[in-house]
Amino acid sequence: MRRYLAVGLDCYFCIITAGLLARPYVNVSTTVTEVLGLLTGPALAFSFLNQVALTAVAGAGLGKLIMGIRVIRLPDAGRPGLWRLVRRWLYGLSLLPLQPWYGLRSFLARAGTGPDAPHPGTLPNGCTGEPYTDPSGLRQVRRSDLAAHRDAMAFPH
Template sequence: MRRYLAVGLDCYLCLVTSGLIVRPYADSAALPRAVGLLIGPVLVLSFLNQVVLTAVVGAGAGKLIMGIRVVSLPDAGRPGPGQLVRRWLYGLCWLPLQPWYGLRARPVGTGGVGGPGPRTVCEEGVASADPAGLRQVRRSDLEAHRRAVAGRAV
């Protein structure tokens, strides 16, 4: 739930900021032109949030607010720029398709669970990562893990 709230915050902050940037130019524009004007700033702000900010501080704005960090597997270290760019591109394709996966996974009246969509949650107790080899973890869990690893090394 925390991860979905973080994604929602990221989307909200990106769209509101882009809307404020584009507003002076979109007042007199027709709707298709206004949407076209909005796409550029949304992509730039999304890249800055998901790649640049995550490379610098370990999480995007929504994840920072929700207390989540993005780590590289298996060492729980900082992700590299290539991993972050792959994750961002994957997210641009994955997130818009979630309603489709949700509709295909649970046909009405069957109560079925699952489906063909990508998995990003724990399945049968095994943590899975996104295709870039990254994982989102709570900041407190990451700190506890690092203390435990440092204690074993001593």
């Protein structure tokens, strides 16, 4: 639930920022397509700054920082590199919106044909559509869990 709230906060901040930046250029005669065009640039720029730049510097985007979540590199729980973050951001823009479709397709296949239903497939990048899969080898964890992991690694038993 915490992850979904973080994503919701990120979306909220993105929409608010894009709206505030585009507001001076919108007037009564502006069409819907022009408004969408004005919103697209600032939304993509804020999304990149939040998901890539801020995560590279602070370990998480704005919504994740508020919710106490960190983005780590697997398997060593280190800080993610810039190129992994860029790949994760591009993945989020292109394939992540399709996850509800893959989840629904999987649910319908299981519900429709019983326990021996064929696996509905995977996403084009090899992920199964599970909420924690990430093709760039990154994972989202609670800040407290990360601190406990680092403490445990510092003092092996």
